[in-house]
Amino acid sequence: MLNALEVFTTVVVGVMVGVEFSVAFVMNRIFNALPGDGGQLGRAHGGRMLGAVMPAWYITSLVLVAVRAVAGWGRDGTGLVVTAGALLLLSVIMSVLLLVPINNRGKTWTPENRPADWKQQMNRWDRYHYVRVAVIVAAFTLLAAGLI
Template sequence: MLNALEVFTTVVVGVMVGVEFSVAFVVNRILNALPEDAHQLGRAHGGRMLGAVMPFWYIGSLVLAAVWAVAGWHHPGTGLVVTGSGLLIVSVVMSVLLLVPINNRSKTWTPENRPADWREQSNRWDRYHYARVAVLVAAFTLLVAALV
């Protein structure tokens, strides 16, 4: 049963990392190449769509990793799982404090009502997101290392 939990947790976290990596290094570059109105509308739509699912994914990943750490407490690699879980906590805190406030504003913007500094706010979100992706990649790496 523990093996199934380990694999399931790793897959769930890995797919989440892949989505966030794709947002950072593929989707946002595509959106940045579009005309200004399309760029902003695409980011707003992405913010609404991913903003609806990511809280469950982040918390679910954290819960799975914590259950793995508890269930495998006396097994090799538990320290890696605990550290990975700590990094998942950091990613949740970063999200709530840094990224969600910007996303909550930007997902309601249209070309008619966006603020003059919308691009600066989007760039700030991107910088925070790069840091969060780095934390997520580190957490995922630790979880994978705990499997071997």
């Protein structure tokens, strides 16, 4: 049963990390290269779509890692799993305090109602997101190392 939990946890966290990595290094670059208002509209749509899904995904990942840490207490690698959980908790805190407020504004913007500094706000979101991606990649790395 513990093995099944470990596999499921690894897949859930790993896919989440992959999505966030893709947003940072693929999707946002595509959006930034679109002509006219396409990039801003793409970001707004992505903010609505992923903004609805990612909070549950982050919390589920954190809970699964915590359950694995408790269930595997005393086993080799549990310290790494606990550290991975701490990093996932940090990513949730970063999200709530830094990224979600910008996303909540950006997902409502259209070319007609966006503020004059919308690009600066998106650039700030990108910088925070790069840091968050580094944190969750580190968490995933520690999780994987702790489970093998």
